Amino acid sequence: MTHSMSSSTPDFVGRHIGPSQEELEEMLQAIGYADVEALVDKAIPQTIRTSDALAVEAATSEAAVIAELREKASRNRVLTSMIGLGYYGTHTPGVIRRNILENPAWYTAYTPYQPEISQGRLEALLNFQTVVADLTGLTTSSASLLDEGTAVAEAMALMHRATRAKDDSVLLIDAQVLPQSIAVTETRADAVGIDVVIADLRKVTSAKDLEEFAGGRKVFGVVVQYPSANGEIVDWSNVACAAHDAGALVTAAADLLALTLLKSPGEWGADIAVGTSQRFGVPMGFGGPHAGYMSVREGLERNLPGRLVGVSVDADGAQAFRLALQTREQHIRREKATSNICTAQVLLAVMASMYAVYHGPDGLRRIARSVHGKAVGLAAALRAGGVELVADSFFDTVTAVVNGSADGVVEAARERGINVWRVDADHVSVSVDETTTEPELAAVAAAFGVNAPVPADGEPTWAKSLVRESEFLEHPVFNTHHSETEMLRYLRGLADRDYALDRGMIPLGSCTMKLNATTEMEAVTWPEFANLHPFAPAEQTEGIRELIDELEQWLCAITGYDSVSLQPNAGSQGEFAGLLAIHAYHEANGNGHRNVCLIPASAHGTNAASAAMAGLKVVVVKTAPTGEVDMDDLKMKLKQHGENLAAIMVTYPSTHGVYEDTITELCDLVHEAGGQVYVDGANLNALVGLAQPGVFGGDVSHLNLHKTFCIPHGGGGPGVGPVAVRSHLAPYLPNHPLSSHAGPDTGVGPISAAPFGSASILPISWAYVRLMGGAGLTDATNAAVVNANYVASRLNEHYPVLYTGEGDLVAHECILDLRGLTKDSGITVDDVAKRLIDYGFHAPTMSFPVAGTLMVEPTESESKFELDRFCDAMIAIRGEIQDVMDGTIAAEDSVLRNAPHTAISLAGEWDYKYSRKDAAYPEGVDPMRKYWAPVRRIDGAYGDRNLICSCPAPEAYED
Structure with missing residues (x-):
């Protein structure tokens, strides 16, 4: 008899979990298991299973959760804020609030790695880059950073790298830079041994003055605030000249609104400008999320951290947008990275850009x-x-x-x-x-x-x-949509070009694109949360801080750790904070020489980047042929580096989507060598309620609230990446100079500009946990594992599943191996990904962690109907590949190589060797829900050769 999911869970659990009980039974039968428990018991090593039920009480209903949130909100006292310091009251135009911030077409989208189905948000981000580049007077802007403090720290790293600074070189920061920006930068600088000197730079007139502040050492970079923290407007042109004479670069932390009246930093000699776009229509939200920005002069664009949107062309020569210079995602550089930025604040950058478009x-x-x-x-x-x-x-x-x-x-x-x-x-x-x-x-x-x-x-x-004399925002997009009618239609038109969760499944491995329930989202825009300044007096913020405390306690209960900090505003920042805690712990115990971080070859790229940023030396551990960590190689590396071992970073379940049965042995070996175990929490959706990393051997983990705990991805951000630790690391969690409540006095310093990071979106995760309760969270994990194994079982005969664990089972995701098919047919993972668009799907994760594969994570929120629709599409595509393998059609002439197909391409001349119907309406596609890609396949190489990173003039495409 099939075991049913928990019968005592609230109705919401059944709404969050996609498959019905009957569908779960059908999928279990297809996989070959009588019930969920039998499947999970086989898949998960018994050595890590928790024996006790997850003790988190569920609310009785969605209405009850809203009532609780209302009560907490009522205990926040929202006064008029005239604190400033980078956070300001702003009017969010209603058309932007309703149609972007509160619109799932915008907030449920993923990072635009598939540009053909991301043209709307890519255009919005190009607008953002144009706003920043125009106002700062610098040629190239990235598509957003995490906040102003982080942006200043990123500028330090950029200046250090671009000037090829020596180890004893100094960063000079003016004393009137925002205090939180100074503190975040000092945290980052201390980790990698950069000396920071704070001084009054207003009187600097020569390179010699700068060297005197630096104690005779070489200066590689200078940071100033424009206007200063005390409000003063300083002419920094002499400082810029002096810095350039000294071979240094200059960063201006600048207020975008002030720059509409104030001479731009680029005009007085700044090389880099950073800041926040918060006051462009984004609520203060007790500190975030807000889109930070960075722009650079010509010649520095290849050092930019984060993402860069560029203009390219598609297969028909039409204008199309894409992420340019993909190495801007610097974690691809792994341990050679100068930044670990992964999540960006896309949704907030979109809001800020549309504030500029509207006004x-x-x-x-x-x-x-x-x-x-x-x-x-x-x-x-x-x-x-x-x-x-x-x-x-x-x-x-x-x-x-x-x-x-x-x-x-x-x-x-x-x-x-x-x-x-x-x-x-x-x-x-x-x-x-x-x-x-x-x-x-x-x-x-x-x-x-x-x-x-x-x-x-x-x-x-x-x-x-x-006084500013130069013009800005002359492109038509900023001079057209000023009526609400025009703005509404512009936003709708952009949203229609995109694919988000409101259209269908986004089966991305390692990214957990699950339901972001409306009830969870509701409190985000309440003024009691949205209008709080992050440095408001503690007695005015009791409600939000109680919510934060409760969420931290629940996360401890879920993970088995003892303490949590919610300050990190991205998973990458949570990694960084965790590694800083490990380093500080070793220092406190007289083991500061422990600086080696072991990282499996299959690890997320941010792991190595974060380790490098934390001042650790990365040593790679091999992957065994079965996809697990190579334990023999691990033992050899432990023997080789044991005396200097700081930590190992391991993802569990593995990046290959398998519950490795060697995890407890791995933890024991590392602990015996004196190291700490960092368990990457990216795959926590396969553990909640079933196993606890803080119990089975982890010392620290970062969690992704924008994955496991339902904060939406927002087109590439916001995110929250809390760091969870066992008690011996708790004294070294992040803290903040402007809030005694944000962390321990012994902490490593702030890693985000605001004491509690992106606090205004924490009610989303609070509501999710409260709605589900321990039993519901456990049911969600079970359903995620069932869904993944169902997809693997249906597709395995068509695309081999690369790695499996006990009983040939996977965890919450599976890797489909296309390498043999590519060898035999010439059809690549890119071809399959683009053809999936014609079938109405976002592609799975491509070529990670293994090149030439697709990694699929269906999550618990997708119904059997949607899983079958996806599997049917993949099976149909396998038939199309077979046609190429059989010689029925050449790869270059196939429907796969020419995908995706736009509506306009069907209306023009047709000289393909397949029908229009096969192109646009392959078998299984419902004409009533057909998604049309707005552009054909995009030419990435063209975009990198012809780098255009702001709104191009219309005549640029007349040809």
């Missing part, structure tokens, strides 16, 4: 002038009341000298419903933004004991030499 250059100038006018009015009122100001030249931030009475001013403002920033006992800063009203200006003035301000006209009041 256009004139609208942005109007907003900037309004903001500046409010600040000028406030400054005049303060001066008239006898209050001294730190600077006469500013954009939106006024810092006042209050001679020991800062606490009184801050409290007086708070009593009037406003948060201002206490710099120290003698200084208070006030930042205004587009949401600031005249009554709020009057209230903050009253806190200083002066009369109500009168806003000025907003014309720049700083030196004429720093």
Whole structure:
């Protein structure tokens, strides 16, 4: 008799898990197992199985979860924020909030690795790059980074690499760079032995001045804030000249809104500009997620971290967008990487780009002038009341000298419903933004004991030499969609070009594209969460911090670890934080010489990149022919490097989609050698409720909330990558200089700009765990394993499954081996991936972890109907490959090689050796739900040879 899933779980569990009980029984029968328990018992080594049920209580209903979230939200006190420091109130246009942030067509999409079905978000990201490049006055911008603090740290690494800096070279940071950016950069610099010097750089006039600050050592890079943290607008051109004379590069951390009125960094000599796009319509959200940015002058574009969107052409010569210079995903460089960026903040970059599209250059100038006018009015009122100001030249931030009475001013403002920033006992800063009203200006003035301000006209009041004269955003896209009707249609048109989870399955191995339930998403835009400043006083943020504490406790219960930090805002950052904790632990125990990190050859590329960033030496462990870690090679490497061993990084289940039965032996061997075990949590969706890495041998793991715990991928971000550790590593978790609640005093420092990272999306994972409960989470894992094994069993005779474990079973994903078929037919994984578009599918993961293969992860959320639709398509494609192998048609003439097919290609001349129907409506495709790719196959090489990374002029494609 077939065992049923947990009968006591809430109704939501049945909505989250795709297959019905009847479908699960049918799939189990096809696989050859009587029930779920028999399958799981065979697949998972008994040595790692948990004996106790997962003790996480489920809510009674979705309505109950919303009520709980409402109660927590009510305990956040949202005051008007005039704190600034890189976080500002902003009006998110309703058309953007509803049609991007709250629209699953945008938030459930994956990273645009299949560009033919990602043209909408790629165009939006190209718009983002154009906004950043135009405003900063630099030629090339990447398609977003994690936040401003991380972007500054990435700029440090870029400058160090581009200048080929020696080990004793120094980074100079101006003292008025945002404090969180300085702290994040110091964390990164300390890990790799870069010396950072903080100094007042305003008076620098020569290279000699810079060398004096550096103690006579060579300076490789300089970072300044523009405008400065205290609001002052400084002419940094002399610093730029001095730095260039010294052979150094200059990074400006710049405010995009200010740059609509302020001379661009590129015009005064900056080589790199970084910052955040938060105030372009993205709520503060207690710190994130927000899209950081980086742009560079010509000659540095090949050093850019993260992703770069470029313009290419498709097979018919039509304009098409793609990720250019794929090595920008620097983790492909593995241990030679200078960045481990994987997740980018795509959804937030899209929002920021559309804020610029909606308002256009004139609208942005109007907003900037309004903001500046409010600040000028406030400054005049303060001066008239006898209050001294730190600077006469500013954009939106006024810092006042209050001679020991800062606490009184801050409290007086708070009593009037406003948060201002206490710099120290003698200084208070006030930042205004587009949401600031005249009554709020009057209230903050009253806190200083002066009369109500009168806003000025907003014309720049700083030196004429720093007033912007160059134009920006002249492309038609920024000068067309200013009515809501036009904007609505533009956004709909872009969404229609994309493939997201709202269309069908995205069976990506290692990426866990599961349901992002609407109830889970609901609280993200609530003002009680969305409008919190990350540095708001603790008594105003009790609700969100309680939610964070509960989520941390649940994650500990799920993983078997003792402590969790939610600060890392990407999986790669969680890896970095975990390795820093290991390094700090060894240092504290007098073992600072332990600097070797063992990494299996099959590991995620970010593993090696993160190890390099943490200052560790990477040593690769071979893969056995069966796909497991080669234990003989591991033992040899342990013998060779044991005295210096810091850690091993291992993914479990393996990157090959198998529950390796050697994992406990591996952990024991590493511990015996004095090392720590890092278990990559990318595949945790195969463990929840069944096994706990913190119990079976792991010392630290990062988790992916944007995979296992239902935060949507957002077209390539946001993500959250918490780091979970056993108790001996807990003292070395991240902390933050501006929040005592964010981590231990003994921590390694911040790795994200905000104390709790991307806090505004944590309610998604909180709601998921609360809705499912321990039994529901376990059922989800069971269903994911059943689904994967069903796909493997149906496709194995058509495409050999490369690696299997006990009983020829896989875990939550399987690798289909196409190498033999490619050898015999010439048809490649690329051909299959593009042909799947014609069948209405996003392709599985291509050529990872083994070249020439496809890795399939169906997740628990896909129904048997959708799994069968995918398997039927893959089987049909295998028949098309057979036609090539039989000589019925040549590979270059086949429907596979010419896929995907657009609607317009069917309407033109047809000289292919197959029918239009076979091209567009192969067997099994429902004409009523047909997805049409907007472009044909894209020419990647053309795009790299002709690098265009901002909106091209229309005449560029007249030919």
